[in-house]
Amino acid sequence: MSAVYAGIDLGTTNSAICTYDGAELRLWKSPEQNDVTPSAIYYDRRARYVGRRAYDMAARDRDRAAVLFKRLMGTSTPIRIAGLEAPLTPEECSAEILRTLFGYLPAEVREQVQGTVITVPAAFNQMQKDATLRAAELAGIGAVALMQEPVAAVMSVMRARAGNGVFIVYDLGGGTLDVAIAEGIDGRVSLLAHGGIEMCGGRDWDRLISQNLVRPWLERTFALPENAVADPAYRTLFAVIDHAAERAKIELATRGEAAVSLSEAEVRLQDANGADLYVEVPLTTGELDALIEGKLRDSIAAVRETMAGVGLNPPDVDRIVFVGGPTQYRTVRDKVAFELGIAGALDVDPMTAVAEGAAVFAESVDWSSARRGRKAARGSVDGGGALALSFSYIARTPDPRSKLLVKAGGALPAGAEFQVDSLETGWSSGRQPLRDGATVELSLARPGDNHFKMFVFDAAGMPVELAADRITIARTAAAVDSIPASHSLGVEALDRLGGRPQLTWLVRAGDPLPKKGQLRFHAAESVRAGSQASLQFKLWEGEIVSPVGDNRFIGVLKITGQDFESGVIAQGAELLCDYEIADSGNIAMEVSVPSVGGTFRSGHSFYSAVEAHVDYSAAGRLVADEAERQQERLDAIAAKVDDPLLQQARGKLDEALALPADETDPEKAKQAMDRVHEAKRLLAGVRSRHLKAIRKMELDGCVAFFERHVREHARPSEQSQFDNAVRSAQRAIELNDAAFENYLEEMRGRNWEVLWRQDSFVLGRFRWLQDAPHLFLDQGEYRALCARGAAAARADDMATLREVVNLLEMRRIRSGDLDAADAGANIVVA
Template sequence: MAIYVGIDLGTTNSAICTYDGEKLRIWKSPEQNDVTPSVIYNDGRRRYVGKRAYDMAPAAPESTARLFKRLMGTSTPIHVKGSESPTTPEACSAEVLKTLFGYLPEEVRQDVAGTVITVPAAFNQMQKDATLQAAELAGIGAVTLIQEPVAAVMSVVRSRASDGIFIVYDLGGGTLDVAIADSAGGRVSLQAHGGIEMCGGRDWDRSIVDSVVRPWLSNTFSLPESLRTDASYKRLVALLEWAAEKAKIELSSRGDAVISLAETEVRMQDLDGQDIYLESPLEKSTLDTLIEQQILDSIQAVRETMERAHIGSHDVNRVVFVGGPTQYKTVRDRVAFELGISGALDVNPMTAVAEGAAVFAESIDWASEKRGRKSAKGALDAMQLGLTFNYTARTPSPKARLVVKLSGSAPAGAEFQVDSSDTGWSSGRIPLTNGASVDLSLTKAGENTFKVTAFDQAGLVIRLPSDQLVINRTAATIDAIPASHSVGLEVLDKLGGQAVLEPLIKAGDPLPKKGKVTVRSGKSIRAGGSGALFFKLWQGEIDSPVTDNLFVGELRITGNDLESGVIPQGATIVCDYEVSDAGTITMEVSAPDAGVTVGTGHNFYSRQEGQLNFEQALDLVHEEVGRLEERIVSLQEKVDDDELADAFEKLEDAKGKSAYGDSESLKSAMDRTHEIKRILASVRKRNLPLMRRLDLDSCVSFFDDHCREHAKGSEETQFDNASRAALNVIEAKGSDFEIQLDRMRGINFDVLWRQDWFVIERFKALAKATHQFTDKAEHAQLCAVGVDAIKNDSMDALRSVVATLMSVRISTSGESDMLLDANIVRA
């Protein structure tokens, strides 16, 4: 019997479930718990994963890896004392996956057909790819992904057979996921889903430490202000967060708790030599105040998801709560009250996601390379007789229908009969005519087997090539899954033109999806040559600037990828892509007109270029926050828009998070900057003519202050003409204004690019900005070539270095850089 596995790979806890088509089973940890802490501990001799690692972690945080899910899809190293070298978030996740899979007995593992691992709806392309890499490192066989809210929906539908629209509110240790589903007869249509990536119980713990524990300690002991960032107090901070988490869990069932640590547990002294202990009360009202903003943020995320689904509160039957923090009654009551929708606990909040993933795993065709879903239709063909029996192969309904299809006419008096191999039920003989049908009762979950027999006019059996059919009564069936994010390819609207996004998938599009995008080469690439074409992928829908979206990776086609020949400038490039149920992307490219094969069958997409090392991202985050602050302050002086206040509030939050300086906080701060960019894009749309005027004035001032004295007469004329043309279309719809503005920026760049001093200063700035480059070795190598070019007074070589540095650096907020990275052109 085939076994299907579902794994909830969580930030703080993980779970594993199996499904055989009939029954679900959660596999408990050695401690007999349904969930396993996502924690790794290394004592120098062996590694522990799970509850034992969690218990030992506070005493030796330097020997512990935890919360690594929050760094998935980044290049941030995970340091664990006792390991030979730093590890990765993917490798840590692989350890958890191997531990969970190890709970399955050998005889169960042998029958596993495939495994579904859940990821948050807010996960981007890089994070999903990293999760697949973790599964590969774990060696657990055939794997695919599904979004956590989709899995939760499957679990809800299986557990409660009621029709109507419901919302899943899944608040876990690290993320919030929201799904809106419409259920009818066990079949569910997912209307929309979304969430917040850095929003969960872990953030409650940090708030408790910062707002309750730290003040108590400061009043009781002599401790440095930099307690959280001081390496000598790392162990103390870990103990404080551990104690805060325990007290938080106590408050789920009591009105108050005490955050406590004995001197024997802390084993540290303050600056005056006093033994440190902790005995700080935590009132329910205090915690409610601390988590107020996070709850409001989560409610706003639900409302935004409802807007995408075009529904109101009156359309929704209930909100189903999933995830550990939803066991805190305040969360359930506040969310239900603010939304005006009754709350429900239809499922086990700790295991629902793993259970739903296992149910979803049964629907996957694991024999297919693309991991598509099993067909809901089946057929018994007797083509030589012109006869086909079409039937419903998969349904959550207790009945399925079989229909006769004849290509000609059957002999008069011919009949057919369907018998259940499981119960002995028989349909009796039915005239064999085109369109004849019979309803089949599915008496059990899983496989129901039937035998079909055909008779001629004499009552003799007509031999069929196959007479057995199997109909699977599923626990739940989900229709197409809407994409949670938009992903687009950066292209130029024309050669030398404006950078725009060519959509591959838009938020809300049904998945899975296949498609192709045709573009043209913006430069020539010769086999074995040094040139390259850059295909940059961005997540988001911000039109201008493209760099305000989230960079999630790229395809880079170099001369080494060509088997022979050349791709000339203007040649047609075809990008074939496929997006899975989980939103993961595979891409292949070809240049048919050029007669060149570009790695046929090879997925050129790589996430590596988009990954950040948040251990080294302090300067980058501070720079990003600083740029955004300049933009917001400048806009507040000239634009009257209420949403700018929200942007400034999120900016202050990003500042606060970045001040901690640790990888988790910097990642959270960077996520905040992406939220701010989306707000600024919204402000721009509402105030487009005014925003255009500000852009135009800025560009003209730049030309007058820095470029006009160096410009050729023809360039001055072209710039002034473009400026007047832009002014004339400032109120117009479409991109005419942006095209003229881009021409002006291009002239600015052309003028400065001829000036040797500008190229040298540009190089020096890029050489210092090591934080803007993910590949430090490549940056150092290019800088060395640039230094040699300056020494040898080779400005052409230096210009080539600067152009390459600009193309591989991390794009930062609001850049409208005159040197465009993309060199593929919209066809």
């Protein structure tokens, strides 16, 4: 039974599945004989539908449907379906799509599948990748690995079109933009860089058509309520409008003219005057071009940013290959190619290229390894025997030829010869002189596995028996040498005992994957066996050097006293952190502590327990709070420095602040929070470019706070310590000394310690937390703590109130980045 490998493009709007046996690539169509399957689920009172029928029914009755859930992967935003007792998670919805796609394979093919590669956008963070793996587990798909969509697209391009040179893959799907830059040389591809935008795709076009063309037409033509979009009576209307807008968009791409059209029978609603509603809004290329201009501009900027990251200019690139449904619209191809000054090409089917590339890549994965590494490119066999021969060879290559090398463990008799024959084609190398270092070029007649047999003859021409005499060489469709990391990943550690937190990088964006290594740390605190104390290895994703908390929190590997039976991990004890990052970017990590003879593993993939549990259908106020905090920070910086990045950051925050605090659309809330993350990244860039001025601003702000709120409550010794720290911080600014952040943290900590002694401050803090339910995930626990705190406040029981406030502070979502990082770093860089 021959091995088969599967590739699945799990898309926002459409998904597809392919298989590959090393020679033949096959796309498996839906029951309707479509190449792609809509990522949609619909439940009626009797059955569940997945795919095309579900998508069509969803337009009529959105309450019973699940669509676009890929955009919410890695969160616990509930997907509520009318008639179901409990909401679904995004992972459960994705599992339905995966299960349906895998069901397209005949039973005999499913039995042959050795492993399945599922693609994810390059912009996906660790939580989203982990959620995708959980979806595959729920679907019951056996051995699974992830790979970035742009890598899959590159594999598909290399398989479809031989030739050397640098090319860009511009993959615009329903939900995301992925950009990949690759160099192909003789069938081998080096992925130079990839980037993209997480929430940018055809779905956004549909909304622009609905909001800017159809809704104004409806308001002019019919008597609708002032805020009809929020009126439950008209909810179905706007759902079917989105569906009709997508139909019109696709029709415009293929025919050049279209209309967003819905008959009275399809709408089945009346306006305030009793008139039957219908929709008939022409859609021209000029109108759509104007609507999507901003999105295209953002996508072109993303391509330029990716090119700049590897120092490429347009003349260095041979072509830009278009992948994804929206790229079938000619304006996209023409504008992107023209603006970048690079010739456009359609080397592959835009709708199925990612699934095809994933299947090709799946063949290269070593499915017997726990880490899902790639199969070895080189092989060897020990021929043994009296001559102590061994044979080394290139085991995997996209070339039609491979090489075999003879190695001898001792002296070889004069006149001895060897020969290599193909077991399929009758090709033979003929007899060659046998010597140490002899090579022969083997002809690979067919894609996939090619089998050969080696023969050795003595000086008399008689055969010499070999212990192993057969080898298999795979002629691959394409081979990728390395995959650049899409995000920087680092461990938070103190720069010295009592110092400031910084990131020690596991991998930087652009570094080749897979990657493994070891880092050395020391314990900043003692942990005794059996105690509740812990050492925390906190992982962050991002490039922001300071503050660390402005990066995206991934997760934490904790070593607690409960994890080892005896002994003490003393302060200063050596901690050896071994890590491995797969092609997909997923992390495996373990920490060895020689002093207690223990090894502690990360287990499942890292993800943030808090961010993974944010419900974006009720996160409007949370987003608004964070956007306002970052806007205040931006305004303060803008008063001190002038930098074009500030204007970009302000634009991102303006988009986020446009979200109503009571917004219930999870897509809009998630997109707004992503804009806040982008603004923070830009502000970090401003800080690094104007470090001295911004450090002075931060110091002035801290001092002003102390003078206004703290000094009168501080003891003389605390006032003196604060003043000394200010002078040290001022010197650090002048000397451009990294110790500045240490002094700043010391002063901020001093402020908190003094205020925490004041009953009025604790009471005020409780009142603030009492008015912020959106900052807590467990609402039951939150209400219980608030009730306990209110009772303590009435009884003037400040000890209990302090305890309650402390518990609330520990449990709230941190404004820095939904980070759940309750405790600071307590490991030190070695």
